[in-house]
Amino acid sequence: MSLHQLTAHDLLDVFKSRQATPKEAYDAVLERIKAVDPKVKAYVRLAQHKPEFKGEFQIPIAIKDILCIKGEETTCASRILKGFISPYDSGVTQRVKKSGGTILGIVNMDEFAFGSSCETSCYGPTYNPWDLKCVPGGSSGGSAASVAADEAMWALGSDTGGSIRQPASFCGIVGLKPTYGRVSRYGLIAFASSLDQIGPLTKDVRDCALLMNIISGYDDRDSTSVNEPVPDYTKALVNDVRGLKIGIPKEAFVDGLDAQVRRSVEEALDLLKKLGAIVKEVSLPHTPYAVATYYIVATAEASSNLARFDGVRYGLRALPSRIRKNALVDMYEETRSKGFGDEAKRRIMLGTYALSSGYYDAYYLRGQKVRTLIKNDLDEVFKDCDVIMTPTSPTVAFKVGEKISDPISMYLSDIYTIPANLAGIPAISIPCGFSKSGLPIGLQLMGKAFDEEMLLRVSYTYEQNTQWHTMKPKI
Amino acid sequence: MSITKEDVKYIAALARIDVPEDKLEGFTKTLGDIVHYVEQLQKLNVDNVKPTSHAVPVGNVLRPDVIKPSFTNQEALAIAVEAKDGSFKVPLVIE
Numbered sequence: 001m002s003l004h005q006l007t008a009h010d011l012l013d014v015f016k017s018r019q020a021t022p023k024e025a026y027d028a029v030l031e032r033i034k035a036v037d038p039k040v041k042a043y044v045r046l047a048q049h050k051p052e053f054k055g056e057f058q059i060p061i062a063i064k065d066i067l068c069i070k071g072e073e074t075t076c077a078s079r080i081l082k083g084f085i086s087p088y089d090s091g092v093t094q095r096v097k098k099s100g101g102t103i104l105g106i107v108n109m110d111e112f113a114f115g116s117s118c119e120t121s122c123y124g125p126t127y128n129p130w131d132l133k134c135v136p137g138g139s140s141g142g143s144a145a146s147v148a149a150d151e152a153m154w155a156l157g158s159d160t161g162g163s164i165r166q167p168a169s170f171c172g173i174v175g176l177k178p179t180y181g182r183v184s185r186y187g188l189i190a191f192a193s194s195l196d197q198i199g200p201l202t203k204d205v206r207d208c209a210l211l212m213n214i215i216s217g218y219d220d221r222d223s224t225s226v227n228e229p230v231p232d233y234t235k236a237l238v239n240d241v242r243g244l245k246i247g248i249p250k251e252a253f254v255d256g257l258d259a260q261v262r263r264s265v266e267e268a269l270d271l272l273k274k275l276g277a278i279v280k281e282v283s284l285p286h287t288p289y290a291v292a293t294y295y296i297v298a299t300a301e302a303s304s305n306l307a308r309f310d311g312v313r314y315g316l317r318a319l320p321s322r323i324r325k326n327a328l329v330d331m332y333e334e335t336r337s338k339g340f341g342d343e344a345k346r347r348i349m350l351g352t353y354a355l356s357s358g359y360y361d362a363y364y365l366r367g368q369k370v371r372t373l374i375k376n377d378l379d380e381v382f383k384d385c386d387v388i389m390t391p392t393s394p395t396v397a398f399k400v401g402e403k404i405s406d407p408i409s410m411y412l413s414d415i416y417t418i419p420a421n422l423a424g425i426p427a428i429s430i431p432c433g434f435s436k437s438g439l440p441i442g443l444q445l446m447g448k449a450f451d452e453e454m455l456l457r458v459s460y461t462y463e464q465n466t467q468w469h470t471m472k473p474k475i
Numbered sequence: 476m477s478i479t480k481e482d483v484k485y486i487a488a489l490a491r492i493d494v495p496e497d498k499l500e501g502f503t504k505t506l507g508d509i510v511h512y513v514e515q516l517q518k519l520n521v522d523n524v525k526p527t528s529h530a531v532p533v534g535n536v537l538r539p540d541v542i543k544p545s546f547t548n549q550e551a552l553a554i555a556v557e558a559k560d561g562s563f564k565v566p567l568v569i570e
Binding site for chain 2: 330424
């Protein structure tokens with residue numbers, strides 16, 4: 001096996017036995033990027049600042065273009081932030097650097113994380129390493145594709161409604177959205193502040209635990225960061241699910257779920273049952289309303305968060321050729337009209353509408369109330385279950401261009417992942433099979449708040465008893 | 476409740492976005508579809524349900540009032556589109 005193909009934990013063993021140096025590993029992955037990225041297009045730019053090669057975990061990593069890295073351009077895949085060189089490091093990139101992490105470059109995403117396919121990026125789409133005609137999922141599509149194509153050992157992404165888990169599923173890798181507050185959001189360009197969470201995309205579950213150890217923990221620069229002790233997540237990697245209770249929501253296995261995805265998830269369930277887990281049918285009656293709730297709550301928060309992009313301080317500034325209203329308002333409108341893509345405009349307008357006078361109670365307030373109902377459903381089920389299992393996405397990766405003109409069908413791609421964001425609980429996607437056309441299928445496990453360890457334990461057990469995570473795409 | 480072109484113009488103005496005529500039809504349709512889709516929430520009874528603004532309840536978070544180093548004026552303005560006399564510069568607003 002070549003260096004670039006290794007998992008992060010295998011690479012650490014290689015370093016320990018002195019078969020290769022961190023610099024050699026870094027260069028090997030850069031070579032891999034040169035070889036395959038012209039096809040995959042996961043990266044939007046390589047890091048300007050080369051690593052120091054110091055520290056315990058000198059693992060080559062890809063960073064989503066939504067996380068500020070000191071001295072690097074950070075654009076959220078939007079024209080409006082072109083040229084923005086971050087003067088500071090986000091909490092997570094600071095932790096990654098401190099641990100020794102060697103940043104390869106910045107990877108593609110949907111503009112401002114608005115999308116499930118990586119197609120709304122101002123840089124153009126990223127392609128799925130398993131089938132270059134298909135999308136890698138989104139919004140962290142570049143993160144997932146880079147890891148799946150061995151163009152990074154691991155990557156960081158962010159997840160507001162499924163943006164780590166759905167692309168991980170589409171690309172056949174592991175993706176974890178931690179509990180809200182587990183990982184600092186300082187320096188994460190905000191989409192929906194009550195839902196956003198940063199997390200790892202990795203080649204296997206052990207790497208997921210290792211990267212969680214690096215990025216988790218309290219940060220006083222993020223007032224929603226939770227000051228709870230961080231366990232050693234690798235201790236949760238126990239190959240044993242005997243007696244654990246897995247809840248299967250009956251609402252998850254309905255129309256719209258691809259037959260091959262359903263079969264793979266059911267087979268995974270049978271395996272876990274054989275390994276001693278107890279499977280229980282449960283009900284989450286309000287989850288069918290999750291997508292509608294999300295598109296009110298998330299867009300309302302987004303419309304407020306994105307108000308800061310106005311051409312006044314940084315990024316793009318555009319001025320109209322003639323005065324329309326007054327010089328300043330004209331600058332805001334021209335900058336935002338030229339700077340944002342259509343999906344960003346659509347979501348900003350939708351959120352503005354939901355918050356506007358006369359509609360606030362009917363949309364935003366009602367959305368927040370239904371959010372409570374969805375959270376209550378999950379709380380109730382977790383009284384008697386250790387994890388809840390569903391497919392990660394109702395389908396495998398779709399073709400580039402297939403859903404881009406139909407926002408609602410795109411939004412429904414996140415039907416299984418959104419409830420975890422609304423409830424703030426952790427959820428993981430792990431590979432569980434392939435479709436007939438050779439595209440990866442993922443299953444999702446949701447857990448109780450701050451119980452990432454349970455998700456890792458069940459995932460690790462499943463992984464130890466299957467081979468899906470070892471499969472590699474031919475690019 | 477349907478969305479009209481006039482609604483889109485009004486929302487766009489609130490959001491400081493200029494929607495050109497040739498895009499108005501498209502935005503009116505997709506926004507209308509989405510608003511129609513989210514209207515399914517009206518079916519639920521939410522009387523006596525408290526709204527959730529944050530999944531993890533957070534109140535005011537206070538910290539000791541200690542002076543720490545932050546950006547210098549020069550560092551902050553290094554990213555400015557246009558700067559003058561140590562400030563961000565914008566187009567002339569008042570004659």
